[in-house]
Amino acid sequence: MAEVERSVSDVARTTAVARARAQLSPRERIGRLLENEAVFGYLMVAPAILYILILVGYPFAIALWFTVSDATVSQPIGPFTGLTNLKFVLDDEVFKRALANTFVFTISSQLIQMVFGTMLAFLLLRHFRGRRLIRAIVMLPFTVPVAVGAIAWQWMLNPTYSVVNWVGAQLGFFPMLGGPNWLGEEQYAMISIIVVNVWRNLPFTAIVLTAGISSIPQEILEAASLDGAGWLTRWRKIMAPIIAPIIYIALLFSLVFTFTDMTVVWLLTKGSPVNSTHVIASYAFVTGVISGGLGRGAAMSLFLFPVLLVGALMLLRNLKARTLD
């Protein structure tokens, strides 16, 4: 009955609208159009869609084309070459090293960030004097422009003036003037890159974790204490599972970001010594932009795309399952 009444009134309204429209001025007509939810809604999301098409879709399509063509900086529309670029890339020793570095760099950064981020989060959640100051200090790496931060680190890791080595020597870890050349030796350079990257991203991880942890009702943790759970059990069995969805998002974001990031490598070593510290992104940049081999550079950039895509989809699905169940 109500259904019928509604549809009758709908019909009445639409005919009334049609009649009214016939007599409207153009300006009024636009006004009416904007009142329409469908029209207005699409209008509102249009910038986002345009953004994705122009700034994400277009470069991506170009990169795909570059990968299968012999594009160079001087001749961007090169001839189609199929998988030649990919084959070349796979035979490139430096690329293989960069690929391995990317995984080492990403995974160890993530692991260290998670462990220290968690510790930092708990520290930030405690009530103590000067907590605000500590929070501000923790946020500092996030607010300092990364280039400035990297320059500071370069100075600190410089073989001659290294603050790190001086402190290490004072503490008796290495002889005075005989400490490691942090950015000049392969192993140490990689370690330095990871440390600086962790330094840069730790605030983000810590803040996300802090937000997650503080969203857990205090009573739940108290109930767990009364049930006999010490802090480690509370973290493993109660807090971590509850904030898992948040951790997943942060991890997904951070993983994809780190896999494709070259900032710290570029600012600290530019791949040196002897191309041993490149990650895929930095080597692709060198190959594609600096040396002008656009096709090969694109092939490198897109090399991990399928892996990242599958990883991202898996994490998203996992997240959905968790939030739904």
Added chain:
Amino acid sequence: MATVRLEHIYKKFGDVIAVNDLSLEIRDEEFLVLVGPSGCGKTTALRMVAGLEEQTSGDIFIGDRLVNDVPPKDRDIAMVFQNYALYPHMDVTDNLSFGLKLWHVVRDEIKRRIEDAARMLGIDRLLQRKPRELSGGQRQRVALGRAIVREPKVFLMDEPLSNLDAKLRVQTRADLLKLHQRVKTTTIYVTHDQVEAMTMGDRIAVMRDGLLQQLDTPEGLYASPANLFVAGFIGSPPMNFFRGTVRQVDGQTMVDTGSVRVPLPPRVAGGAARAALGREVVYGIRPEDIEAQNGTGGWPVRANIEVVEYLGNEVQVHANVQGVTFVARLSPRAGARVGEDLPLSLHTERAHVFDAKTEDAISG
């Protein structure tokens, strides 16, 4: 099984004194209710017993053991929180078994306890569900179950029924009492609802502004409230109060409000009555101690009826005697009609008298 003893407990939050010199002994197997208005320090007191909050000073004993420095998990207590605090990511079984596993209770025993508790609480069909798939009442039962399976020395419950609707509350109240009769675990139960307190408590501790006002059985609190606050807090509708002065009138000691005179109850007799002469007092009489006149005694007054609230089994009337207004619970057959006069009798032998300044009960 255990007693719980609080000795001169203070708790300060900055400048706020949440609990002020609280001394209390909860007997073995007792169901003690801690009641009082919002913010009077009930939760704080309970949390200190649990070890979730540290007292500023004073001692807490569970059994014979001083537990001041014992962490919550080693106090052998279980707590039911007001908002249940179930583990949201675990199903009911895991919620119940979490604590038991941590104490390395063997699997068969865990199973037995969960089955027992689930049957007792009527949640045996919900064991695979997550908390968010349960109704408020069901969650409440799971929270109780989590406490029961632990088989602790003491149960602490912080307003566990306050999130339930009225009907479920009454039912769960009865279930809780049955449960207590069965397991007999010493229980401290916090509520701000005096009806809950009266119906459930073996004894009731009434608190106000962090101070213990009175500790007594429900009957004791009702029959002899220690002060004006307790008198007004216990009983519904609350006791009627009139201010007056104690005077000698025609050889009898009366409370004179200026327009109305009523005799002192026998509990204020002899020396106490004499000592009270001339003092400002508050005279209290419960609505149920006022009847329509039927020739069976009581102090007769003629009251004008201002409001009549019909409740089915009784009517509550707002009556006015020469400017003094009070509430009375009458039989529906008493014939109270708005605007009309009705002869009432006050059972002044059950009245209470309080010192107007100290607010303490006067008795002799």
